[in-house]
Amino acid sequence: MSQPLVSLTIICYKAEKFIREAVDGALSQTYSPLEIIFSDDNSPDDTFKIIEEATKDYKGPHKIVLNRNEKNLRIGGHISKVWSNIAKGDWIVVSAGDDISLPNRVERLMEFANDHVSLIHHDCISIDENSQIIVDRNNFDYRKCLEVFDKNDIEETIRTGLFVKGATMCLNKKMVDAYGPMNPEVTNEDKVLAYRAQHFGKIIYLDDKLMKYRMHPKSVSYHQDLTIYKSFIFFKVDSAKNFFSVYKQILIDNKILNLSANLLKELENKKRTCNLDLFLYGDAPFKFDYLRDKRFFFKLFARIFLKPILFFKR
Numbered sequence: 001m002s003q004p005l006v007s008l009t010i011i012c013y014k015a016e017k018f019i020r021e022a023v024d025g026a027l028s029q030t031y032s033p034l035e036i037i038f039s040d041d042n043s044p045d046d047t048f049k050i051i052e053e054a055t056k057d058y059k060g061p062h063k064i065v066l067n068r069n070e071k072n073l074r075i076g077g078h079i080s081k082v083w084s085n086i087a088k089g090d091w092i093v094v095s096a097g098d099d100i101s102l103p104n105r106v107e108r109l110m111e112f113a114n115d116h117v118s119l120i121h122h123d124c125i126s127i128d129e130n131s132q133i134i135v136d137r138n139n140f141d142y143r144k145c146l147e148v149f150d151k152n153d154i155e156e157t158i159r160t161g162l163f164v165k166g167a168t169m170c171l172n173k174k175m176v177d178a179y180g181p182m183n184p185e186v187t188n189e190d191k192v193l194a195y196r197a198q199h200f201g202k203i204i205y206l207d208d209k210l211m212k213y214r215m216h217p218k219s220v221s222y223h224q225d226l227t228i229y230k231s232f233i234f235f236k237v238d239s240a241k242n243f244f245s246v247y248k249q250i251l252i253d254n255k256i257l258n259l260s261a262n263l264l265k266e267l268e269n270k271k272r273t274c275n276l277d278l279f280l281y282g283d284a285p286f287k288f289d290y291l292r293d294k295r296f297f298f299k300l301f302a303r304i305f306l307k308p309i310l311f312f313k314r
Contacts, residue, residue, distance in 0.1 A: 004113065005033045006106055007089030007173075009082050012097030013041040013072075016050055018214060019097050021131065023054040025211070026095070027062065031106035035063040035089060039082045040097075042072045047097065076186030076245065083176050092171040099167050100127075100212040108210055109170040118201035119193065120170040124213040134215065154199050155263045158250055163190035164203070167213055175200040179253060185245035192249050199257055240277035247271045 008029065010022055026036045038055070040048040048068045055064050067086060069078065083092050091113055093106055109120050128134050166189055179196050186192060197203050247267050250257075254264065276296060278284035 003031075003033060003110070004090040005035065005088060006031060006091045006093060006110065007035050007037055007087035008093045008095065008101070008106060009037045009039065009079075009087060010095045010097055011039055011041070011075075011079060011082065012043065012047050012051070013078075014043045014045050014047060015097030016043070016045040016047045017098075017129070019047050019050050020054055021100050022095065022097050023051060025100040025102065027055070027058060027060060028103040029062065029101065029106045030103050031110060032061050033063075034061075034106060035065055035087075037065040037067065037082060037086055039067040039078065039086070040069065041074070041078045042069045074184060074187070075189060076182045077184035079189060080181035080184075083171070083173075084181050087173065090173050092173055092176060094166060094169040094171065095211070096167050096214075098214040099124075100131075100214075102210050102212070105210040106170075108206065108208055112204050112206065113170070113172075115172075115174075116202050117204055118172045118175045119164070119197035120204045120206065121164045121168045122206040122208050122210045124165070124168055124211045125209045127212045127214050129214065131212070131214075154195055154257065155259060157195050157198055158259070158263065159266070161191055161246075163188070163194045164197075164205075165213075166190040166193065168211065169193065171197075172201065179256065183245065183249055183252060185241070186249050187242050188246050191246050192253075195250070195257075196253065236277050236281040240274040240282070244271055244274035244278070247274070 008026055010026055012019060012022075015022070023038070026038075029036075038051045040051065048066075051066060055066070058064055065086065067082065069081070073081060091110070093101075093109060095101055105122075109122070112120050126134050171193070175196060178200065182189060182192060194203075247270050250259075250267055251264070251271075259267075272293065275284060275287070276293070279286055280300065
């Protein structure tokens, strides 16, 4: 039987310091047929120039596809463009511009790919900005995570915000096409893909370290996992925007999910809570219906009195 075509997608933004290692890891893959898509989200640095130089003389078996967005689309818009419009493979293997895929990564993932599987993810080796191995104390035990997926129904997964690490995923293209593009505001694609995958088919976790996953101060994952932010306010606004975008995406996906009325009401309330935070800590406009929400007065009290104490204590 012929092997399925796989699209290895390297999603890049301001990765000039690390992108050459990512290119080398992608080109070293032992699996075939494979298309490797390097996509840069209009980086202001030399990320795309380095990709062009590193791939121009490639004579190997893999197809190389280069894309540079004319304007910055951010995470939700960028991955949607690559996965829905550019990738031609039956399976999409995810990678970031600062991570390094080990040579057997795609080949190992494809051992578990079939029509009943929606998502495969795997363990990884955490490295720092100098490519030295580190201990990621905040890494999840994904074996236990998978047990929760098996026990949960889709609504409980949404309520708890369960997710899988996006950089380690392999996605069934049929699932990607069934749901279509994410809304451009989404930054926590891990959570969206988790409930989509659970609804669409089977999720598989491999206890194999198939990539070097970089943790450094400028990476999105570093800020999310270690919650290192310049200020308490930045954290509140960033979190509210992230959660709001996920809740909005869930409500959009409900045309496929058919969620219960109770959960939809919960999600609307959570969206309202995010809006409150964006008003109190950001620059969102005031809405009079906030006055009918008991949380408004508690959050207002916290904004005025508790926030300075927490900030200086931190």
